[in-house]
Amino acid sequence: MHRGTTYKGLLLGVLFFSGLLEAQTMDELPSPKIAISDDLLQKIPSGYREEVVKLHLTATAQDQEKILKQTAMYPDAPLALALKGMSINPEGFDFMTQQLVQESSAERRSLILKYGIQPYVRYAHEGEQRDKVRETLTRLALQDKDAGVSLVAIQALRRLEWGHSSQFIVARANRARSEGDVAGAMKLLDEGDKWAEWDGQMNLPNFMRTPPPLFQVSSEEKPIRVLAFGDFGTSSPQQVQLAATMKEYQKKNPFDFGITLGDNFYPNGVSSPDDPQWKAKWEDMYGPLGLSFYATLGNHDYIRADGPAAEILYTQKSPSWKMPATYYTYTAGPVQFFAIDTIELSDSALPNKEMAWLDAEIAKSKARWKIVYGHYQIYSATRGDEQNLIKRLLPILRNRVDVYLCGHDHNLQELKPEDGVHFFVSGGGGAGVYPFRQPNYSHSIFKQEQYGFTVLDADRDQIKLRFIGLNGEELYSSIVHK
Incomplete structure (x- = not known):
């Protein structure tokens, strides 16, 4: 040239x-x-x-x-x-x-x-x-x-x-x-x-990177059922069909609330709380469920300079969207959830304020179960091991957290537990599915190149996770015990 x-x-x-x-x-x-x-x-x-x-x-x-x-x-x-x-x-x-x-x-x-x-x-x-x-x-x-x-x-x-x-x-x-x-x-x-x-973007106003105090979504005694998915905001036929399947599933198996695992809007996030994508890719899809979703950011949500701030501010406009800060924690039933910003955590050039917060909040938690969720994988048969998170996040989780749930890879996976932490990937929310680049990946327990969402049931005795496919079929289930 x-x-x-x-x-x-x-x-x-x-x-x-x-x-x-x-x-x-x-x-x-x-x-x-x-x-x-x-x-x-x-x-x-x-x-x-x-x-x-x-x-x-x-x-x-x-x-x-x-x-x-x-x-x-x-x-x-x-x-x-x-x-x-x-x-x-x-x-x-x-x-x-x-x-x-x-x-x-x-x-x-x-x-x-x-x-x-x-x-x-x-x-x-x-x-x-x-x-x-x-x-x-x-x-x-x-x-x-x-x-x-x-x-x-x-x-x-x-x-x-x-x-x-x-x-x-x-x-x-x-x-x-x-x-x-x-x-x-x-x-x-x-x-x-x-x-x-x-x-x-990495220098958002400080209040947007300052999580609120621990808050409660439902009483400690109540078992919970949670809807979880990531990598979805495309308006693709698969996203439309999967959202319809969620509605049908909920009729027989009501959810208490939902969580998102990032990449909420493709290809470049949203530009403001008034971006038309909110209606087309969020409200029209998931508003009919009548749920509150506790959301996290993915790498695509960070592409526009105003994207993360727009997603935080939209919390004030919609009953279905909850993102009080880029990371935060809350309790629901017997579980304490920790919603984290893995984009920041994976960047070794940034300060470790979020790491220190997560470490301290996990140490203070008295919940029966602890679930951390965010966008980037720690282990995956598609992208493999995420070295920055292995160095920065995994030591905080070991022997303290029960489940790490993520998206980023557009498929459904369970990985082998390590030091008490069970790893799940649920990135089949609507963006094109990804193949498995490492068919003999040593951490794999289950992997399927499919669209789908996760249903998480938790009581004091166990956590049960199910992967549900496009047509409502149960693709896989796994139980976590203490």
């Missing part, structure tokens, strides 16, 4: 391909993967093609057919599919890092970053692997000869560890300017301006 060339064509292809493999009808079940066909192999550039064969990469027949049909408009789509396959293979990662050095095409280096390397940003669950990703991205951020490629690397670095990559924006923009690449420098600086706004 020549200096000053825009990335419009590449961006269109990226947007197309990102949506292509997530598109799914309500009745569609995950399809088996098969070897890459000869017809598709011929569309993959030489060098990459041989690696696909060597690694025995696979994809569903439907995905392969869709890619073939689109190659005239998006010629790099077959390569993107191959890179996604390589991203789950250690040998594939080594090959792609070599190609980032050898590949002369800036467009292809960007594709390698987007589809091959970026998945490791969240999926890298071992320290050594994470270090390799950081080293690769840092080199490209500072040294790649194309400013557009450097920008993609810097964006990935930001996702790896928020707050640690702003330095690269200025350094790389200065280099682009010194080389006469004014367009590249402006693109980088524009990105920096967006981050300045985004970083401002």
Whole structure:
């Protein structure tokens, strides 16, 4: 790519391909993967093609057919599919890092970053692997000869560890300017301006990051039934159907209240308490349930600078939406719930005020059961281990908390308990479901690539969690005892 060339064509292809493999009808079940066909192999550039064969990469027949049909408009789509396959293979990662050095095409280096390397940003669950990703991205951020490629690397670095990559924006923009690449420098600086706004979100007014005192939702003696789900605010057919299923389920099994596990509004959160999305993606969907929902924030809720504040302020407008602060705690029946902001907790560049609060509140709790819920996973067969939360959150939970419930991965999972903590993922609320990248993941007890919600029943003797599917069928249940 020549200096000053825009990335419009590449961006269109990226947007197309990102949506292509997530598109799914309500009745569609995950399809088996098969070897890459000869017809598709011929569309993959030489060098990459041989690696696909060597690694025995696979994809569903439907995905392969869709890619073939689109190659005239998006010629790099077959390569993107191959890179996604390589991203789950250690040998594939080594090959792609070599190609980032050898590949002369800036467009292809960007594709390698987007589809091959970026998945490791969240999926890298071992320290050594994470270090390799950081080293690769840092080199490209500072040294790649194309400013557009450097920008993609810097964006990935930001996702790896928020707050640690702003330095690269200025350094790389200065280099682009010194080389006469004014367009590249402006693109980088524009990105920096967006981050300045985004970083401002982490400095919300203090009262919005100050939780209220412990409050009570229902009496301690009363057993409770709670509705829980995450990753939902899309207006997709699946969200609509699942909301209808919740209403039908409630007729026979009334809920006391609900909780959300973040990513409440896609793709970029809400802009204000008056955003039209509140009606379309929240009130019309869940208002008929007549419940109060105690909500948490997800990464998509943080994309707009005013998003977190808007969600907190909406508490004053709606009887169904409760978010008194970015994190807070309350009791209901025999349970004390701790709603946490995992976006803040996972960012090692931020102060640990929330960690100190959570540690102290758990220590003070006299509740029979303690349940912590938020957006990011600690363990998952999709994204793997979230290292920042393992270091910062898990030590607070061990031998003190009974359940950690989260979303982020768009599927349903139970993971093996650890030091008394039982882990559940309930991210099937309506956004496109995610496959399991680690089929032999050592922490898995149950995993299903399905839309669904969680029903949590708690009394003094036990907590029972059920995963309920699109059509109201019980997919799985698990009981937690003291």
